[in-house]
Structures are given as C-alpha cells and as structure tokens.
Amino acid sequence: MTELIKTVVVLDDEAAMIDALRIRFEIRGWRIRHYLDAKSFAESEFHSVEAAVFIVDHDLGNGVIGYDIVRELRQTRPDGLALPVVYLTGRESEKNYLERRLEKPNLRPSCFVSKSRVAHVDLLEICADLLAHFQEVLDQEQSQALRRAAAQVAARAPSEDAF
Numbered sequence: 280m281t282e283l284i285k286t287v288v289v290l291d292d293e294a295a296m297i298d299a300l301r302i303r304f305e306i307r308g309w310r311i312r313h314y315l316d317a318k319s320f321a322e323s324e325f326h327s328v329e330a331a332v333f334i335v336d337h338d339l340g341n342g343v344i345g346y347d348i349v350r351e352l353r354q355t356r357p358d359g360l361a362l363p364v365v366y367l368t369g370r371e372s373e374k375n376y377l378e379r380r381l382e383k384p385n386l387r388p389s390c391f392v393s394k395s396r397v398a399h400v401d402l403l404e405i406c407a408d409l410l411a412h413f414q415e416v417l418d419q420e421q422s423q424a425l426r427r428a429a430a431q432v433a434a435r436a437p438s439e440d441a442f
Contacts, residue, residue, distance in 0.1 A: 283414050286331040287406055289313040290320045290348060291367065292340045296394070300334065300402070307403050317343045325355045330413065332406040335388065337368030349388050361416045362389075363409030365402070369394035 287304050289311065291297050297313045304311045312331070314320035317339050324333075333352065337345040345366060353359040366388035389409055392400060 283330045283410055283417075285309040285407070285410065286329065287311050287334060288320075288324060288331045289334045290317065290339065290345070291334070291336040292316065292338075293336070296336070296367075299397075304403065304406075309403070309406075316340075317348055320348065321351070325352060328357060330358070330410075330417070332363045332365065332410050332413075334365045334367050334402075334406075337366065346388075358417070361413055361420075363406070363413045364388040364390075365405065365409070366391045367394060367397070368392075 285308060287300075287309050289297055289300050291300075291313075292315055294315060297315065301311050301313060312323070314323070333349075335345045335348055335352075339345060339348070345368065349364050349366065352364070353362065356362060368391070390405060392402065392405070
C-alpha cells in the first residue's frame, strides 16, 4: 500500500477563499493546487491520475455550476467515481444538496460544506478522512485486480493431467 500524498485541489472563483484555504492546508503540510476558473481546472485535472481531495465551489460565475464540474470530473477520470469531492457553496442549502445526492448518487460530491460554516468545521479533518477512504478504495480495487489476473492466469494454464 502506497500512502497518498496529502493533496487538495480547490476550484473557486473567489481568490480570497482560495487564499484562506491555501494557508489553512499548507500550514498543516498539505500540497494545494488551485484554480479560479473551470476552464483551467478542466485542462489540468479532468485527465490527471494524481490522487487528491477536490473542493469545488457551487457558483463559478458565467453560468458555470459546480455540480456540472463534479459530474464531468467523475465521468472523465479513471478513478472518478471514487474521488473525494467536497462541495463548497454559499448559495445552496443542505436540503438541496441532499436532494441532488438522490438524483445521481454516483456522480454526486462526497460531502457538502456551506461557506458560512467553513470557519466552524475542521475542513482539513474532513479532507483527511475522505483521502483515507479513497486510499482504502484504491487498495481494494488493486487487490481485486490482482486476484482477477491470477484467476485468469490459472484458468489458462494447462492442467497437469493433460500431459
């Protein structure tokens, strides 16, 4: 098991929010990549294979909505369905988030954090827990892949009775 590097990727159109999160995470030893717009985020992150926790804002300006970014992220990355994604918003209620989770459960963010509560929750602890769970999922997938490969090799090997 290779331990993942603590990395967080932030997509938010507010530079002040990115700066606050950057300081918060870097002080605790996390690497951070950040984007102010969906286009630069998409160019860099949609096809990346580097493990990270993603923090995505709801309203990214110019009609771009975070849910669309999360859906695309989950659909394009090889590890997309397992990615840890924190949905950060100042506009949407927890009730709306829960309703959206039910609509498309595989494409939803992992959790919801209201911007009004960011100062009151330990976002780093949330991200660390999500990253640890992501590591477990990756380890399980790797173990299953190895078992499948071993089973395929065993099924193709000639039996000793054949000679």
